[in-house]
Amino acid sequence: MITIVMSRNMPAGTFEMLDDFFVRALFAGSALAIVAGPLGCFVVWRRMAYFGDTMAHSGLLGVALAFLFEVPLIIGVFAVAVGVSMALLALQRKDALPSDSLLGILSHSALALGLVLVTYMTWLRIDLLSFLFGDILAVSKADIAVIVLGGATVLAVLAAIWRPLIAGTVSSEIAQAEGLSPERAKVIFMILMACVIAMAMKLVGVILITALLIIPAASARQFSSTPEQMAGISVLAGILSVATGLFTSLQFDTPSGPSIVVASLALYLLSLAAMGFAGSMRGEPSEDRS
Amino acid sequence: MSQNQPPAPLISLRAVGVRRSGRWLIRGVDLKVDPGEIVTLIGPNGSGKSTAAKVAIGLMRADEGRVERSAALSVGYVPQKLSIDRTLPLTVRRLMSLAGSHSRDDIDVALDAVGIAGLADAQVHRLSGGEFQRALLARAMIKQPQLLVLDEPVQGVDYAGEAALYKLIQTIRKETGCGILLISHDLHVVMAETDTVICLNGHVCCTGTPEMVAANPAYEQLFGQRAAQSLAIYRHHHDHTHLPDGRVQHADGTITDHCHPDDGHHDHDHDHDRDEPEHAGGDLRNAG
Numbered sequence: 001m002i003t004i005v006m007s008r009n010m011p012a013g014t015f016e017m018l019d020d021f022f023v024r025a026l027f028a029g030s031a032l033a034i035v036a037g038p039l040g041c042f043v044v045w046r047r048m049a050y051f052g053d054t055m056a057h058s059g060l061l062g063v064a065l066a067f068l069f070e071v072p073l074i075i076g077v078f079a080v081a082v083g084v085s086m087a088l089l090a091l092q093r094k095d096a097l098p099s100d101s102l103l104g105i106l107s108h109s110a111l112a113l114g115l116v117l118v119t120y121m122t123w124l125r126i127d128l129l130s131f132l133f134g135d136i137l138a139v140s141k142a143d144i145a146v147i148v149l150g151g152a153t154v155l156a157v158l159a160a161i162w163r164p165l166i167a168g169t170v171s172s173e174i175a176q177a178e179g180l181s182p183e184r185a186k187v188i189f190m191i192l193m194a195c196v197i198a199m200a201m202k203l204v205g206v207i208l209i210t211a212l213l214i215i216p217a218a219s220a221r222q223f224s225s226t227p228e229q230m231a232g233i234s235v236l237a238g239i240l241s242v243a244t245g246l247f248t249s250l251q252f253d254t255p256s257g258p259s260i261v262v263a264s265l266a267l268y269l270l271s272l273a274a275m276g277f278a279g280s281m282r283g284e285p286s287e288d289r290s
Numbered sequence: 291m292s293q294n295q296p297p298a299p300l301i302s303l304r305a306v307g308v309r310r311s312g313r314w315l316i317r318g319v320d321l322k323v324d325p326g327e328i329v330t331l332i333g334p335n336g337s338g339k340s341t342a343a344k345v346a347i348g349l350m351r352a353d354e355g356r357v358e359r360s361a362a363l364s365v366g367y368v369p370q371k372l373s374i375d376r377t378l379p380l381t382v383r384r385l386m387s388l389a390g391s392h393s394r395d396d397i398d399v400a401l402d403a404v405g406i407a408g409l410a411d412a413q414v415h416r417l418s419g420g421e422f423q424r425a426l427l428a429r430a431m432i433k434q435p436q437l438l439v440l441d442e443p444v445q446g447v448d449y450a451g452e453a454a455l456y457k458l459i460q461t462i463r464k465e466t467g468c469g470i471l472l473i474s475h476d477l478h479v480v481m482a483e484t485d486t487v488i489c490l491n492g493h494v495c496c497t498g499t500p501e502m503v504a505a506n507p508a509y510e511q512l513f514g515q516r517a518a519q520s521l522a523i524y525r526h527h528h529d530h531t532h533l534p535d536g537r538v539q540h541a542d543g544t545i546t547d548h549c550h551p552d553d554g555h556h557d558h559d560h561d562h563d564r565d566e567p568e569h570a571g572g573d574l575r576n577a578g
Contacts, residue, residue, distance in 0.1 A: 045378045167388045170374055177347045177367035177439065178389040224379040225413065 021137055025246055028139045028147050029260065032200055033216065033238025035151040038158060038231035039196055040213035040238075042189060044221070045169050050100060051088065052210045054107035055190075056197050058084040059206040060114025063131055067124055068117075074146065074198045081194035084110060089187070111206070134205035134257035136246070147199050154192050161185040166227055204257040215264040216241060219271040241267055297325050298360055300437045300469045301346045306355030308341050315341045318493045319355070323437060323469040328459075328483055330472045330500075333490035334512070339473045340370050342490060343439055346471065363437060366430030368423075370441035370473070376415055382425050383410045392432055400428040403458060405451070419446025427455065434466050441473045456483075 043052050059077045066076025084106055091102050118128060130138070139147075158165075161184075167175035168182025175182035200209045216237035217230065224230035244267070245260030252259075299322045307317035316338035323329045323346075331339045344350040345357060347365050374380060386397045401407050404424040409417065417425060423446050430438055440459070444452045460483045463470055472484070487503040489495040489512065496506040503509050 045375055047375065163389075169378060170380070170385070170388055171369060171372050173344075173349055173369045174367050174372075174389065176349055177365050177369075178435075179365070180389060218377075221377055221379065225381050225411075226379055226384045230379050 021139075022246070022250065024139050024141070024144060025136045025256065026243060028144050028203060029136055029242030029246060030239045031144070031147045031151050032196075032203055032212070033242050034235050035154050035196055036200070036212050037216055037220075037235035037238045039154070039189075039193060040215075040217035041220070041227065041231050041234055042165065042169065043193075043210075043213050044217045045227070049210060049214055050103045050107070051085070052193060052197075052213055054088070054103045054110070055081040055085055055193055056201075056206045056209040057107045058110035058114070059197055059201045059209075060118065060131055061110050062114075062198070063126075063201075064114050064117035064121065067121060067126070073202075077201055078194050078198035080110075081197050082191055085190040085194060086187075089190070130205070131201065132205045132207050133255060134201065134203050134208065136203040136256045136260070137249075139202065143202060150195055150199050154195050157188065158192060161188050165189055169227075204260060208257050208261050211261040211264065212238065212241075215261070215268050219264070219268040222271045222275040237264070237267055237271075299324050299358075300360050300363055301471075302356075302358045303342070303346055303352075304356045304358075306342070306345055306352045306357060308338075308345055308350060309353045314492065316345075316490070316492055317354075319345075319490070320494060320497070321346060321488060323471050325436065325469050326463060326467045327485045328463055328470045328472060329486045329488060330474060330484040331488050331490055332474055332503075333495075335475060337491045339475070339490055340441055343441060343471055343473055347437075347439055360436070364433070364435040366433065366435035366438045366468075368426045368430045368438075368440045368443050370445075372426065374414055380414045381411050382406070382414060382417070385414055385425060386429050386432055388429060390433055396432060400432040401425070403431075404428040405454065420448060420451055423447055424451075424455070427458075431462050434468070436468055438462065438468055438470045439473075440470065442475065443472070459483075 043049055058080045062077035062080035063073055064076075065080060066073045069076070088102060088106060091097070092099055097105075115128075118124070118126065118131075127135075164175055164180040164182050164185040167178075167180050168185055172182045172186075196213075197206075197209055200212060204212055216234040219237045220230045220233035223233055241264035242260055245263035246256060248254065248263065249256040249259035301321070301323050303319055303321040306319045306321075308315045319338070319342050321329070321331075321342060331342060333339050341350060345352050346359075347367065348357075348359065382401065383394075383397055386392055386400065392400075398407065398410065401410055404427050406421055406424050406428070409421060409425070414422060414425065423443060427440070427443055430440070438459075443459070444455050447455060459470060459472070462468065463483070484500055486497065487500050488497050489503050489506075489509050491512050495508040495512055496503050498506070
């Protein structure tokens, strides 16, 4: 199928190379979806969508600083994302402003600061668009190694803090009263988020990372009765989105990152429709009481 | 927990104060729960009942006074308010394993004990208020903690269910020997089994057995005559009758204006503005 699709758009002589980069993209995207699924569920449950956005937007500042201090990009992005999330935690404790206002300030000023810095450093010839929207078709084998190793680490740590994190999501008071240290789990979770954002930036870019976290989780919600089920189904939804998005990107020559997000949106809409259909078969309204 | 130690209190608060945003939520609060003891905190809204309980189990930090908990104290907690985000799918069975794994059988037994055996696979969002409250109680008690802290555990439960749940709480205490810290604003249902009632209004108004607190003028001033009566009614409805004019005829035939158990042989007017307490049962402390 890949060959058929490609033969429409691409010159015939580059088949094998194309095949290779496409498989790499598919592999990297799927690996990312496996990590983003469970993490995205927590983003949805804990209402941290805007928070994730803020961390992601700070990624560009991370890129700029990484160039400035000549460290690997992924380290720069990770460090800035961790810094921003810890700053947010500290500010929230002070009750200075409502959380959403704080997030608005941090999110867009980090993005703007990143843009200014990147364009100011005129000696750098970097493709700004690729950082904003990602370039999944350009992933190297080294990138894949980073994603697989990093992703496995993130999943292992997430598994270790699963119980306190779920308990803290249901009720941080119960979790704390019963000795589960939900605050520590929350901080560790933020660091995992920063990891995933750093890994995802090259694939889908700072603007679209949150979508990859949230939309598969939202699609999975309809079909899950426990948190663990929802995490698992959102992994499947994420992989399906990556695959569909990449194939359509290739077929219609659309940008790959946005195509993946559009595919996941389509999947979400399908899940809504499926739920409505199942509900009407049971003679219930599709929306239960709220 | 070792059985042959002398019973050290599970938690003890001494002269504890909590200050938030320049205001003392509670101050000078003494509170102690022994193993196997049921302590009930009562008080009007905003009197600091939940705050005192949260300080006791370490959810809030005390700004003054001493808080002591026994080493490795295991706590089961039912908070006053809990809303679970609807995006989080959660069955009752999964809720039961929130803080630790439990076998299917244990979960079924616990759910059966609170009367919602059939709801194990229901989503928590679909439970009624009373059912949810029962599920939370089952979850708190399933691991048999040394201390149960129940903040308004019967809210939303109908009258018959309320009595059943209080009976269950007593059974848990008898069977597991755990201490229970119970919070209620509903003065009518302060349990007959309560060992100690602490009447709170920012500070501790009075402390003692339910009879002693009901007889305490500080309590009466805080809650008014009728509340004071209803507490006593709950405890003593077998040995006196209420006359149509509101007075009370006791078992020995004497008639009083209210039904404190220790005032059955004297009569007095109710003067809410009186300064001196006319009587105080037992060794009551008047901190107010």
